[in-house]
Amino acid sequence: MKWNKYSIKTTTEAVDLISASLSELGIEGIEICDNVQLTKEEAKSMFVDFIPDLPEDDGSAVVNFYLDSEDDDHTILDKVKDEIESLRIFCNVGEGTITESETEDKDWINNWKQYWHTFNIGDLYIKPTWEEVTEEMKGHPILSIDPGTAFGTGSHETTRLVIRQLQKYVKSGDEVLDVGCGSGILSVVALKYGAGHAFGTDLDPNAIIASHENADQNDISHSQLEVIEGNIIDDKAIKDACGYEKYDIVCANILADVLEPLSTCIHEHMKVGAYFITSGIIDSKEEEVVTAFKKNPHLEIVEVNHDGEWVNVTARRAN
Numbered sequence: 580m581k582w583n584k585y586s587i588k589t590t591t592e593a594v595d596l597i598s599a600s601l602s603e604l605g606i607e608g609i610e611i612c613d614n615v616q617l618t619k620e621e622a623k624s625m626f627v628d629f630i631p632d633l634p635e636d637d638g639s640a641v642v643n644f645y646l647d648s649e650d651d652d653h654t655i656l657d658k659v660k661d662e663i664e665s666l667r668i669f670c671n672v673g674e675g676t677i678t679e680s681e682t683e684d685k686d687w688i689n690n691w692k693q694y695w696h697t698f699n700i701g702d703l704y705i706k707p708t709w710e711e712v713t714e715e716m717k718g719h720p721i722l723s724i725d726p727g728t729a730f731g732t733g734s735h736e737t738t739r740l741v742i743r744q745l746q747k748y749v750k751s752g753d754e755v756l757d758v759g760c761g762s763g764i765l766s767v768v769a770l771k772y773g774a775g776h777a778f779g780t781d782l783d784p785n786a787i788i789a790s791h792e793n794a795d796q797n798d799i800s801h802s803q804l805e806v807i808e809g810n811i812i813d814d815k816a817i818k819d820a821c822g823y824e825k826y827d828i829v830c831a832n833i834l835a836d837v838l839e840p841l842s843t844c845i846h847e848h849m850k851v852g853a854y855f856i857t858s859g860i861i862d863s864k865e866e867e868v869v870t871a872f873k874k875n876p877h878l879e880i881v882e883v884n885h886d887g888e889w890v891n892v893t894a895r896r897a898n
């Protein structure tokens with residue numbers, strides 16, 4: 580599908596009103612470019628771990644929107660122009676000029692797939708569902724995965740860090756809890772390496788769908804890989820559904836800001852001697868996470884590993 584991209588030159592003051600007007604005109608997928616720093620709360624709600632330093636905010640902003648080129652006869656564009664002019668009495672919309680840039684041909688959901696191919700982590704082959712099993716892969720554990728719109732192809736450093744730990748610590752018949760399961764990739768890996776059962780949780784409903792699909796792709800039943808939507812940190816019903824003192828392995832590839840509160844209560848779900856394998860920690864937060872883990876007397880840190888700027892902390896329930 581081809582899209583016409585339009586960019587409105589405006590001010591940070593007018594961005595909210597312009598976005599609301601675009602949405603009332605039925606325009607979806609608005610993009611705002613400005614130099615306003617995200618607050619910590621915004622970063623958390625958007626799962627952003629690392630807030631980059633931006634140049635000074637000069638009050639200028641650009642609002643981009645896209646129209647399907649086949650339907651775009653400039654009717655909507657003319658309405659947008661009228662809206663911008665009428666907003667001038669409410670706020671400073673700045674220049675309010677609209678520029679049209681080159682038409683891009685993008686299938687936003689699927690385009691990345693051409694860059695993702697089969698790769699291996701140790702003896703494990705991770706292959707996109709649309710690629711064939713080759714001779715080279717035969718005789719090795721093979722994971723067939725399509726993350727859909729959830730996180731987890733296995734190629735991200737954080738996922739790789741946890742997979743390497745699963746390869747090391749999973750034992751036959753283990754019970755595995757996968758907090759923030761995304762595509763379900765970590766559960767599927769654990770099951771491939773002999774775990775008996777995996778239970779995944781995620782806040783994102785797409786993760787539940789993707790995990791079930793990936794279980795199917797790998798001949799894993801939905802009773803072997805169960806997935807629920809919700810937050811194990813503060814929702815008693817989710818805690819109860821996960822169960823207590825039950826797991827041999829807990830993995831969580833989630834941002835440091837989530838791992839810290841999780842580290843205060845995760846031992847309740849682990850057997851004594853069980854491993855808590857975490858990643859999603861950017862190196863600048865390593866010390867903060869390690870300190871948080873050390874505050875829980877039930878946990879002892881057994882390993883800290885690095886891959887690029889990402890960190891894995893593996894702890895054991897000591898008592």
Ligand SMILES: C[S@@+](CC[C@H](N)C(=O)[O-])C[C@H]1O[C@@H](n2cnc3c(N)ncnc32)[C@H](O)[C@@H]1O
Pocket residue numbers: 626729730731732733737738741758759760761762763764765780781782783786809810811812832833834837859
């Ligand atoms: C970085 S992805 C990891 C996905 C997959 N486990 C992997 O390793 O590739 C983090 C996932 O955690 C989920 N998440 C964030 N906070 C969470 C929470 N408090 N409880 C459960 N899931 C959470 C996100 O929706 C996202 O799917």
